Amino acid sequence: xxxxxxxxxxxxxxxxxxxxxxxxxxxxxxxxxxxxxxxxxxxxxxxxxxxxxxxxxxxxxxxxxxxxxxxxxxxxxxxxxxxxxxxxxxxxxxxxxxxxxxxxxxxxxxxxxxxxxxxxxxxxxxxxxxxxxxxxxxxxxxxxxxxxxxxxxxxxxxxxxxxxxxxxxxxxxxxxxxxx
Numbered sequence: 718x719x720x721x722x723x724x725x726x727x728x729x730x731x732x733x734x735x736x737x738x739x740x741x742x743x744x745x746x747x748x749x750x751x752x753x754x755x756x757x758x759x760x761x762x763x764x765x766x767x768x769x770x771x772x773x774x775x776x777x778x779x780x781x782x783x784x785x786x787x788x789x790x791x792x793x794x795x796x797x798x799x800x801x802x803x804x805x806x807x808x809x810x811x812x813x814x815x816x817x818x819x820x821x822x823x824x825x826x827x828x829x830x831x832x833x834x835x836x837x838x839x840x841x842x843x844x845x846x847x848x849x850x851x852x853x854x855x856x857x858x859x860x861x862x863x864x865x866x867x868x869x870x871x872x873x874x875x876x877x878x879x880x881x882x883x884x885x886x887x888x889x890x891x892x893x894x895x896x897x
Contacts, residue, residue, distance in 0.1 A: 737752070744806065747857055748858045748861060755851040757811075763797050764812060775818065776833065834879075848865065
């Protein structure tokens, strides 16, 4: 993608998408409306993810899993900070952030660690399309497309690590075996 999109632009085979015209006056960098949407959507998506992860963290019994989620929350906060700065740079309104999770459940046995793990990893797998879509849509601003590429690769690394962790813990459903 890093070489294909500039080539397609140079050949005139990609049309210029609608330009976002409400950037801050001193910003000379151009950004398209779809790139603005994708930045905004990625931030809103991470706000929802961190909220869900923090709620799950309150119910976890397994100490290792708590550490894994704490590491994930740290990564989400870093990504949120970066995306907020990008939106502010371009003068894009920031979506409403969730409030701080302050619940302390009386009964943490309502949710099982393996169920929460599978819920999180299934959500991450499903979200890969949210990470891939901007690579297809962002054709104007190469720097912004690079942000989405970096976020996608980070997500793949996290999913890979979580798969290994889930296998070690035995938290995936057993698949029926086939024998002839």
